[in-house]
Structure formats: structure tokens, C-alpha cells
Amino acid sequence: MSALVSGRARIGRRTKDLTKRLVPGDIAVIDHEDIDRVAAETLVEKKPAAVLNAARSTSGRYPNAGPRILVEAGIVLVDDLGPELMDGLADGEPVLVDADGIVMAHGDRIAHGEVMDPPAVEAALEVARAGLSDQLEAFAVNTMQYMIKEKDLLLDGVGTPDVRTSMRDRAVLIVVRGYHYKEDLVTLRPFIRENRPVIIGVDGGADAVLDAGYGLDMIIGDMDSVSDRALRGTAELVVHAYRDGRAPGMERLRELGVADEAVLFPAFGTSEDIAMLLADEKGASVIVAVGTHGTLEEFLDKGRAGMSSTFLTRLRVGSKLVDAKGVSRLYRQRISTLQLVLLAVAGLLALAVALWATPGGQALFQILGARMDDLLSWFTSLFAAYPESPSEGV
Known part of the structure; x- marks a missing residue:
């Protein structure tokens, strides 16, 4: 064989x-x-x-x-x-x-x-x-079921827990370890540096944030795919629980000794959903999503009926939600390093022209020119050949 x-x-x-x-x-x-x-x-x-x-x-x-x-x-x-x-x-x-x-x-x-x-x-x-039509029908049914189950949370924010992390009137960056999350975190560096957003890692997205060199303000999820390193950090922990109150992720936090200040968030849907709903309810000015699901293909690609919740969640927070790819395309640094250099050079040239237009400035340039000639002559003399002494060659 x-x-x-x-x-x-x-x-x-x-x-x-x-x-x-x-x-x-x-x-x-x-x-x-x-x-x-x-x-x-x-x-x-x-x-x-x-x-x-x-x-x-x-x-x-x-x-x-x-x-x-x-x-x-x-x-x-x-x-x-x-x-x-x-x-x-x-x-x-x-x-x-x-x-x-x-x-x-x-x-x-x-x-x-x-x-x-x-x-x-x-x-x-x-x-x-050819099977997409059946999936669309199932997706629509699941969407209606989720809307009925979570209408209070979706419409009025009922059930959103109190958290210590302040998001009022601040940009919030939600990171999910999903589609092109690494590339998006790189392109968002100028935005993060200038806006200092609240950074929320959703399960494994917390490690993506740390790997990219940023600090975490909050971790949200069922805690099954986030590292001990992230959980033992300083981020606030919000555990996604079932509607009946069961929270398997809390047991892991107890084993690590970090469960005392963790907060429960019972809800249907996915952890990325409750991260968006929490940020919206706590007054975020804008929600930037990294690695989240935004298209029908991505919802189906997740492979579970519960992804219809993400569709409704995006409708709920739509006025604030911006996909990371949109930010990277539309957002630019206010002043780039090259622009600063060019501005400094232009300023020096303008100063030189202004000085040259005055008698005092012309005298200053003549003195500087003489000094430069002296310096150049001294430097050249270091490499000049010395004359042969009479005793050499005897």
C-alpha cells in the first residue's frame, strides 16, 4: 500500500x-x-x-x-x-x-x-x-423563537448585570476569536492608541487581545476557551450562564480562585451577543466588533441555530455597532509620523528664509558658513598625508 x-x-x-x-x-x-x-x-x-x-x-x-x-x-x-x-x-x-x-x-x-x-x-x-433555502427558513424560525424568549433583554435591557467597568460615553472594542481577528487588531492600532477604548475579550478573544499587546478591561463568555493567564489578570469577569442560572464556567473560576468578583449574565444566544448588549446598555458611544459574525454565511458557518440571536442583537445595537474592517478602511490617524517630519522641515525652511531676509540673519548665516568651513578643513586635515622626515629612508 x-x-x-x-x-x-x-x-x-x-x-x-x-x-x-x-x-x-x-x-x-x-x-x-x-x-x-x-x-x-x-x-x-x-x-x-x-x-x-x-x-x-x-x-x-x-x-x-x-x-x-x-x-x-x-x-x-x-x-x-x-x-x-x-x-x-x-x-x-x-x-x-x-x-x-x-x-x-x-x-x-x-x-x-x-x-x-x-x-x-x-x-x-x-x-x-442548493440547500441554502432550507437553512434560510430554519434561520427565520429560530430568529422568531429567540425574539420571543429574549424580548425583555432585547427591547429594555432587562437582566443586564451591574458591572464595575465604566463604558458610559466611551468607545468599546469587542474582540471575538473569529474571522480575520488578528489582521483587524493590527489595522486598529491607530484607533486604539488615540481613543483608548474599553476592551472586552469574548472567551478566546481575550487571549487574542493579550497576544496583540493590549490590556483587557473585561472578559465575557462561558470561560471554556480562555487561558488561565487571561483569567488571572486584572480584567473584570462576566460569566455567560444559562437562563435557569446554571453556569459551568463559574466552576472553572472557582478552581482558579477568581470567582469571588465574577458576575453572572444569564441569557440565551451567544457570548458575543451579550457582550454587545452589555456595552449598549451601559452607554457605550460606539461598539467596534473584531472577529464577530456579520453576514448570513458567517451565521450559518457557526453551525448552530442559536446564531440567529446575533442577527437580532446586531439590529438592537445597530446604531452604535461598527465592524472593525469598516473602521480600518475609514479611520486614519489624525497626524502621521511622516506628516510631522514634513511639517518640521517646512517650518525650518520658513525660518531660514525669514532670517536670510534680514541683515542680522545674513550675518548669522555668514558666521555659520565660516564655522562650517573651519570644521570641514579640520576634518579633512585628519586624513592628509604627513611629509616624510629627513631621517626616514636612511
Whole structure:
């Protein structure tokens, strides 16, 4: 059997948890139906030799971007390998995948799937595009259900907790570890430097903020994908809880010893939703969103019905909400470094012209010119050849 790729298996049912353990050359073993863009980009960053998916990377619900991103990055993607894949492999053991999509380990055939080359990915996406109408209908139904459940929160802010972080009349930057969040944080440097916004990290977005070199004012989320480093910092902690009050994230905060001042925010929807609603309710002048979901494809790409809440949340805070990409395109530094240099040069030239127009200024320039001649002569003399003494050459 000719091997297509080989390496050590790294197994994770949750892709975002698995990527924390991957190193280049590993074989990522996942169970992820409809691989979304964010998961694919995170996998590409880790440079695995292959991705083995127990589920279908494109189920046909909608044309998700993840499989194309993996294949275009040169990563072998083997699809629909079945549940036996997760049960038949041990984490860290050597795995061999052949060109027919057969997975071998410890000399045995573990599973058989489809190798997703570019034509196969495009064919799957074409089928998925036909399923968009059904998804739109389901999305509309979920939107109505969420609106009924959370009408008090959406319309009147009922249930928003009290927090110590002041946002009144200030810009608020909400960072989600989502679409192009790293690039957006780089382009927003002038805006952050000049406006000093309140910075909120949503779960893993908190680490993105710290990695970019900024400080955190608040962390909001269920606390499952944020690092201990971020949680032990000085940021205020707001735990996203279920409507019945259950908050699994609070248990982790207790283990870290940081639960005493944490605040609960029970709500349906996603953590990025409640971050926007909280900022709006606390009087933010503008809300700048990094990595959040803004288009229908992105809502569907999240892969869960609850994303309809984000659609309604954006309608609720729409007058204040600005996407980071819009800020980076429209916002410019008031005065750039080059402009300051040119202004200084122009000022010096104007001063020189003004001095030259006066007798005193002309005398000053003549004195400076003489001094420069003397300095140049002294400097030149340092490199002049000395005359040969009479005793030399005898």
C-alpha cells in the first residue's frame, strides 16, 4: 500500500481544543461536521500533515468555507471516516493514510473515507448551495423563537448585570476569536492608541487581545476557551450562564480562585451577543466588533441555530455597532509620523528664509558658513598625508 501521508495522531472531538495540542506534522483526528472558516484557519496555522474527519466536512446544509481552506493550504483532508475512527485510534500513535483514504494504525485498517481534493470540495459545495433555502427558513424560525424568549433583554435591557467597568460615553472594542481577528487588531492600532477604548475579550478573544499587546478591561463568555493567564489578570469577569442560572464556567473560576468578583449574565444566544448588549446598555458611544459574525454565511458557518440571536442583537445595537474592517478602511490617524517630519522641515525652511531676509540673519548665516568651513578643513586635515622626515629612508 502506498502511503499518502503519515504522522502521529492527535485526537479531539472539539476542534478548538485539539488545536492547542497540535504541532507541525501531526495528523489531526476530528469529528467536526461542516468545518467552519475559523476552525480551518486555526488548523492551517498549526500545519498538520493531514486532517482526518469522522464526520462530513460539508454536510450539504450550506456552502461552508473550511474544507476549501484546508485543501488550498496543501493539507490532506480525508472525509466521512465514521465513528470507528475515534474509537480505533489512540492519541499519539503512528498513523498511515493511503491515496484511497484508508487509515492504518498498528498494522490494522481503522477506517476508510474520501480524500477531498479540490474537485471533490467544489462538488460538495455545489450541492450545499442548493440547500441554502432550507437553512434560510430554519434561520427565520429560530430568529422568531429567540425574539420571543429574549424580548425583555432585547427591547429594555432587562437582566443586564451591574458591572464595575465604566463604558458610559466611551468607545468599546469587542474582540471575538473569529474571522480575520488578528489582521483587524493590527489595522486598529491607530484607533486604539488615540481613543483608548474599553476592551472586552469574548472567551478566546481575550487571549487574542493579550497576544496583540493590549490590556483587557473585561472578559465575557462561558470561560471554556480562555487561558488561565487571561483569567488571572486584572480584567473584570462576566460569566455567560444559562437562563435557569446554571453556569459551568463559574466552576472553572472557582478552581482558579477568581470567582469571588465574577458576575453572572444569564441569557440565551451567544457570548458575543451579550457582550454587545452589555456595552449598549451601559452607554457605550460606539461598539467596534473584531472577529464577530456579520453576514448570513458567517451565521450559518457557526453551525448552530442559536446564531440567529446575533442577527437580532446586531439590529438592537445597530446604531452604535461598527465592524472593525469598516473602521480600518475609514479611520486614519489624525497626524502621521511622516506628516510631522514634513511639517518640521517646512517650518525650518520658513525660518531660514525669514532670517536670510534680514541683515542680522545674513550675518548669522555668514558666521555659520565660516564655522562650517573651519570644521570641514579640520576634518579633512585628519586624513592628509604627513611629509616624510629627513631621517626616514636612511
